Amino acid sequence: MRALHKENHLIERIGWLRAAVLGANDGLISTSSLIVALLAPAGTAARTVSIACLIGLAVLGAVGARAGGASIWKPTLRVVFWGAVAMASTAMIGSLIGRAA
Structure with missing residues (x-):
């Protein structure tokens, strides 16, 4: 055989x-x-960085979905949603221990 x-x-x-x-x-x-945080006006760094991160996650989620041959919308929304959840939970934990911006 x-x-x-x-x-x-x-x-x-x-x-x-x-x-x-x-x-x-x-x-x-x-x-x-980091670059956005350094260039952001005083007092708006946390909001500016959060918005920049969500935009970056949306762009990179779309690029990753396209590279993987998937539709763009569902994976991008999933990446942005869970990225926002992660940032919100990190901010909440930081405010609980007194280290939030």
Whole structure:
């Protein structure tokens, strides 16, 4: 009986690309947030950074959805919604311990 041959598919070697895209997204969001915070007028930094982060998440969510071949709207809304939930919960915890801006 002949041994079965192993088929080679590109999907088995694509993990590095996913890691690179996710790492680039994280780097873009954190770097742009820092730049926006430094350039924001005094007293409006928290609101300005939050809005800039949500816009950045929307853009990167759309790019990721398009790269993955999915429709743009549902994944983008999911990324923005959960990003807003994460920022709100972080702000709430910060205000509870007295460290919020």
